[in-house]
Amino acid sequence: SSCNRPCYDRWWEGRKAWGMMIIEIRSFIRESAAISDQSLREDILRSLCGFAHALNAKLRNEHEAQAASSWLSSDTLTSSHNVSDHILQHIGATCSRLATDKMISDVRYLVLVERLNALTQVQGICERIKTTPIPFPYSLLLHRTIYLFCILLPFAMAEPLGWMAPVFTAIVSYTFLGLDTISNELEDPFGREENDLPTDAMVRVIERDILGALDCKNLPPLRQPINCILS
Numbered sequence: 327s328s329c330n331r332p333c334y335d336r337w338w339e340g341r342k343a344w345g346m347m348i349i350e351i352r353s354f355i356r357e358s359a360a361i362s363d364q365s366l367r368e369d370i371l372r373s374l375c376g377f378a379h380a381l382n383a384k385l386r387n388e389h390e391a392q393a394a395s396s397w398l399s400s401d402t403l404t405s406s407h408n409v410s411d412h413i414l415q416h417i418g419a420t421c422s423r424l425a426t427d428k429m430i431s432d433v434r435y436l437v438l439v440e441r442l443n444a445l446t447q448v449q450g451i452c453e454r455i456k457t458t459p460i461p462f463p464y465s466l467l468l469h470r471t472i473y474l475f476c477i478l479l480p481f482a483m484a485e486p487l488g489w490m491a492p493v494f495t496a497i498v499s500y501t502f503l504g505l506d507t508i509s510n511e512l513e514d515p516f517g518r519e520e521n522d523l524p525t526d527a528m529v530r531v532i533e534r535d536i537l538g539a540l541d542c543k544n545l546p547p548l549r550q551p552i553n554c555i556l557s
């Protein structure tokens with residue numbers, strides 16, 4: 327199906343964006359070791375975890391502030407229509423104060439800001455995928471073309487294939503309709519269906535990385551597949 331490729335591209339781009347988020351957060355964790363004030367460092371890293379939870383909730387049409395509430399103070403989460411972006415602004419403001427107070431060097435500050443810019447880019451990519459579906463006329467034309475082809479195929483194959491025409495038609499129709507179904511499954515990669523991205527599991531990976539950096543001993547377990555499905 328011609329629709330299959332763009333839908334898979336959307337799914338794969340979403341996966342690459344979440345992979346990049348894990349990389350950038352791990353890099354931020356490593357570079358934040360230069361922050362001498364451990365309470366501020368903990369606040370920043372917990373805010374990063376809240377960002378991952380908030381973005382995951384936003385992409386799944388769930389409540390952002392509620393998803394991030396266990397990682398940030400209520401003051402940080404209030405009065406914002408875009409919680410995940412507000413969290414990045416909060417982290418950026420904290421890093422700016424650290425640089426102003428000479429608690430980190432200007433070079434370190436610029437490095438941390440670059441990580442935040444990368445996370446902003448990740449959020450933008452995910453929002454673009456989420457809010458820009460495959461154009462309906464494009465999908466409609468492909469669906470109707472596939473159905474019409476499958477209906478007319480047995481008439482075209484009746485004479486050359488004889489009694490094998492129904493078998494051949496069934497195989498070809500199964501293939502085309504299967505590809506069409508795959509397109510529908512992959513179009514929105516951020517939902518909770520079986521073939522959507524396992525963003526909950528990726529958020530758990532981020533949780534473990536951050537809590538490990540904060541010397542937490544009781545790390546939450548990695549999410550495991552249920553009936554061969556990882557969510």
